[in-house]
Amino acid sequence: MRLLLLALVLVACGDDASTMPDADEGPIEPVANLDREVVDTRLTVDVTALSGTASITIGASQAPGASLEIGDLTIDSVTLSGVPVPFAVTGKQLDLGLRAGPQVGPIDIAYHFKLHEQFDGMSMKGYTLLWPYHCGNLFPCHSQPADGTTFTLDLQGVPAGKTAVFPAEISEAPSYQVAWAIGDYTELALGTTTAGTQISVWHLPNEATNAMNGTQNLVAAFDWFEKTIGPYRFGTKAGTVSVAWGGGALGGMEHHPRWHVGSGALGSQEVNVHEAAHGWFGDGIRIQCWEDFVLSEGTTTYLAARALDVVAPTIGAQTWTGYANELGGIPPTAPVWPQSCGTIDILDDNLFSNAPYIRGAFFYKGVADKVGAAKLDEALAAFYGTYGGRSATMMDMLATIQTVTGYDATACAQSWLRSTIRPMPGPCP
Numbered sequence: 001m002r003l004l005l006l007a008l009v010l011v012a013c014g015d016d017a018s019t020m021p022d023a024d025e026g027p028i029e030p031v032a033n034l035d036r037e038v039v040d041t042r043l044t045v046d047v048t049a050l051s052g053t054a055s056i057t058i059g060a061s062q063a064p065g066a067s068l069e070i071g072d073l074t075i076d077s078v079t080l081s082g083v084p085v086p087f088a089v090t091g092k093q094l095d096l097g098l099r100a101g102p103q104v105g106p107i108d109i110a111y112h113f114k115l116h117e118q119f120d121g122m123s124m125k126g127y128t129l130l131w132p133y134h135c136g137n138l139f140p141c142h143s144q145p146a147d148g149t150t151f152t153l154d155l156q157g158v159p160a161g162k163t164a165v166f167p168a169e170i171s172e173a174p175s176y177q178v179a180w181a182i183g184d185y186t187e188l189a190l191g192t193t194t195a196g197t198q199i200s201v202w203h204l205p206n207e208a209t210n211a212m213n214g215t216q217n218l219v220a221a222f223d224w225f226e227k228t229i230g231p232y233r234f235g236t237k238a239g240t241v242s243v244a245w246g247g248g249a250l251g252g253m254e255h256h257p258r259w260h261v262g263s264g265a266l267g268s269q270e271v272n273v274h275e276a277a278h279g280w281f282g283d284g285i286r287i288q289c290w291e292d293f294v295l296s297e298g299t300t301t302y303l304a305a306r307a308l309d310v311v312a313p314t315i316g317a318q319t320w321t322g323y324a325n326e327l328g329g330i331p332p333t334a335p336v337w338p339q340s341c342g343t344i345d346i347l348d349d350n351l352f353s354n355a356p357y358i359r360g361a362f363f364y365k366g367v368a369d370k371v372g373a374a375k376l377d378e379a380l381a382a383f384y385g386t387y388g389g390r391s392a393t394m395m396d397m398l399a400t401i402q403t404v405t406g407y408d409a410t411a412c413a414q415s416w417l418r419s420t421i422r423p424m425p426g427p428c429p
Contacts (some may be wrong), residue, residue, distance in 0.1 A: 030067025030088035030095040038068070038142050039103060040150045045139070046391040047122070047164075047182065048157030051076075051112045054139045057105030058098065066096045068109075069143055071121070071136030078112040089274075094140055109140050121250070126182030126259065127243045131253060132290065132346050135175035138355045145287045146391035148172040155180055165202045165241050167257050171233060172389045174286050179255035181241050190215055190239065193223040197232055202238035202258070203266065207242055210267035215240060220311035221273045225303070228377050229280045230384040240275065244264045249379070254278030268313070273285075280384055283320055286391040286422075291338040294417060295394045298360015299380070306373065310377035324425065326358045336360065337417035341394075362425050363409075363416035369427035371405040375412065379404035 037059035045052040051191070058066045071092050078085040078096065078131045083390040085107060086097030098104060114137070115122055119129045121137035133143035151170045156163045159182070166180035184206055186212055188200045199219045203211035218240070226232055238257035245262045251260040251273040266272075278284075281303070282296030305323065309316030334355035338344055346352050383392070383400040394417070401409050412428035415421075 006402070007237070023044075026088065028064060028097045028099060030086050030097045031063075031102060032064055032067050032090075032093070032095045033061060033065035034067045034088060034093075034142070036061040036063070036066040038147065038149045040106070040140065041141070042106060042140055042152045043178070044154045044156065046157040047126075047155060047180075049112075049203075051110070054109045054111070055106035056109060056140065057103060057135035057417050058096075058107060060102045061098050064098060064100045066092045066098050067098075069133075069136035069141035070094045070140050071112070071134065071138075072114055073136065073140065074112040076112065078110075079108045080106075080186050091138060093191060098329070110421070111140070113138055119245075121151045122359065125244060125246075127245070128179045128181075129230070129245075129253060129260075130178065130373050131176040132352075133176075136179070138178075141175040141176050145174050145176075145290060148286055148389065148391070149175065151178055153178065153180070156183055163202075165258055167235065169235070170256070173234075173256075173283060177255055177283055179260060181243050181258075181260060183244070185241075188212070188382050191219040192279075193219060193226055195223070195231065196236060197222065197226065198237040198239075200237070201272075202239065202241045204242050204244060204263065207263065207266060210242075210263075211242065213273045214261070214267040214269055217269055217308065217312045218272050218276060221304075221307040224307045224310055225277060225280055227240070229303075229381050230388060231283045232279055232383065234279060236283075238276070238279065240266070240272050254282050264376075268352045269308065269315050270322070273307055274300050277303040277307070281390075283386060284389070285387045287391045288391045289341040290344055290351060291341050293346060293351055293396060294337045294356040294360040295392065297357045297396075298363060298417075301357045302364035303380070305365075306368075306377075309373075323361055324359055326354055327362065327422070330358060330422070335421045337413070339418070359416050359422070362423075363413060365421075366412050366416065366426065366428040367401060367405075367407070367409050371407050375405050376401070384385045 015286045039059050040057040042242050078087045088095045115124050120134040124130045135141035135143050152373045155164050161184040162182050164182045177304040178243040185202045188201050192198050199352050201211045201215045232256040240261050242263050243260045250262050252271050256279045277300040287295050305319040308319050334353050335351050337357045379401045382404050
């Protein structure tokens with residue numbers, strides 16, 4: 001996401017993935033258990049009927065029950081192999097009557113959903129936006145950013161003459177990564193990377209020029225990410241989807257492998273490359289808790305400028321100038337990397353601002369100026385090699401930087417990411 005201000009590999013279902021209750025034991029009452037993980041979610045959604053079925057595989061647990069976030073969904077039924085599963089709805093939570101034991105599913109949850117126009121579900125304009133924790137307004141889910149689930153999506157009821165742009169599968173993703181956009185789309189194929197990833201841009205009417213301008217170095221930047229950081233995790237085709245958010249919303253959202261960019265930012269090379277970089281950080285590596293937001297956004301903000309420095313030096317220099325201008329407008333007290341984990345609300349506690357993006361980028365730039373940009377590239381690649389497909393923390397990043405480069409960046413991180421005195425750009429001490 002850069003910056004929205006108002007930004008599947010299908011799990012094979014073997015015999016051991018579907019567990020029926022013992023008929024002799026009978027059903028059990030619904031029990032709250034948010035710790036029981038979601039392993040796989042198969043979504044069939046009718047965008048005209050505003051209805052869906054989520055076929056969810058629930059992980060093993062030594063405690064009974066399971067809980068899912070459901071926002072303002074209406075739950076029609078819950079079944080396992082056609083047999084009703086006891087359930088209870090309390091506020092925005094669905095509790096299931098499941099026994100403790102092994103992985104169980106798929107549990108079929110039929111439901112209806114409502115339209116949302118505050119960037120918290122599916123809009124009547126045909127796009128979805130679930131970040132940071134609004135997945136429950138579209139399907140039963142877990143919204144914690146560390147959670148990684150495989151998804152499949154079958155979209156039905158698309159209006160005649162419209163095109164729905166979405167991935168059919170997503171592997172090991174946070175729930176907010178699921179998205180679609182429906183409109184009068186034209187796909188412009190941009191090229192293929194050395195690793196064979198096809199890159200496209202999907203634009204709306206009268207946007208062809210902006211689409212070409214904003215993505216002219218996207219294939220080269222994506223190729224640089226694959227070669228420098230590591231293999232792309234979300235399939236063999238990816239790209240930008242222009243979305244008419246309206247209302248002054250700018251930037252993009254990391255819905256890999258079809259990330260969204262607001263129509264007003266479509267012509268920005270930095271925004272397109274930033275969203276591409278989320279395939280490695282934020283999506284490819286999930287953050288452990290919202291307090292580690294800088295690990296996603298600070299890293300991708302840096303990587304967008306770093307990649308453009310390599311593939312289009314003039315644009316890269318302009319990008320850093322733009323970052324410097326933004327840095328001057330950030331209040332020194334704006335939070336960047338809170339010391340807690342799992343205790344803040346990213347929206348209500350004001351962590352969603354420019355501060356983690358820009359101060360995070362200049363932290364990495366300071367490290368690069370200290371140890372060399374190529375050496376920092378090695379550290380980012382090592383980090384991705386270790387944590388790809390998993391969640392991680394900013395402390396993990398500092399440890400990796402020290403291991404790979406020999407430089408302890410703790411003091412530099414304290415200065416850029418936690419101090420209320422804003423440092424000047426330059427090499428870390």
